[in-house]
Amino acid sequence: MARTYAEAGVDFSEEGKSIGALSSRLKYTRKGLGAPVKLPGGFSGLIDFGDVYLAMATDGVGSKMLIAEAMERFDTVGIDCMAMNVNDLICIGAEPLAFVDYFAVERHDERIAKEIGIGLNKGAELANVSIIGGETATLPDIIKGYDLAGTAMGYVGKKSAITGEKIAEGDVIIGLPSSGPHSNGYTLIRKVVETAGLSYDDDFHGKKLGDVLLEPTRIYVRDIMPVLKEGAEIHGMAHITGGGLRNLLRLKKGIGFEITDPIEPQPIFHAIREWGDIDDEEMYQTFNMGMGFAVIAPEEIGKLIAERIKGAKPVGKVSGKEGVRLKDKGIEYREYL
16 A cells, blocks of 8 residues: 555655756756746746846646546636636735646547636636637547646736745744645545545435545635735745645755644545555645645734634744744654655
8 A cells, every 4th residue: 555655656866856857957048038047935936027026837637637537527627727826926926827738638528628728717717817729639549538737927026026035033833724735746645545445426425535635726826915915914925736845945044943833634535544554754744734825924913814714824934944844743844855
């Protein structure tokens, strides 16, 4: 039985080596208008565009598509695709503007395409973006089933970009609840379900297990953008995706994040842990565990933000000791994988 993401087939350390090998060969950069901008954080790429930065992010639904295929239900994965991109954009303070999708198929199915379109359109509405184009590729020799990915573009004023540099000891960490596993860790989830002898049609708290696992990723644009436009002093934001709590380490080096009152994980996380006999350290570095987004701000401002956003609450504080620590579990992460 796979008890870790690596044993299930996704090894973050090997992935990091591959990314490093690829990026080491990317040496050419444009000069002048459109030149790349290097800022801390790393949730989206930035280019110089006069008075503003243009921000771009790209991501996909991943192996959650296989559960959609098993359930013969594709009407929510478009929301996932949109969410995984726009949630990255807003971490720098950028307002999402536009989106393009990439849909690769083994064979075409009009019903499936229509359902994916329903989800993409709903995601666009929730993120307040326009889908301005895309690409559909028929690749029977490469794709077995379906793959959905996309790219989002947004903008932020140069003086408004949130880089994480202002994060300081004493700042409060505000956690925003997730809607479930979002679009991360599904290779491990599928292995756990398979080896536990479960079916996606099994009942789970009054719903089919597959439908619970297809709950779309929460889009945080309408939570965060109004707060930003009101000029709230936010020092950093993190989209809690693959890597779990380790994503906080992307914000600033040399500081710590003490999680003392975490958001309670949804029942599906407890079930995955039990079915797969997975330890807490692995759970919190593979899944969001109930917290899909985090905002770092001065304490009083952070409390006001928590009151504004449904389900949000202070989950901890910034310290001077580098790393991320989940106090009640005795878990510590010192680097982002």
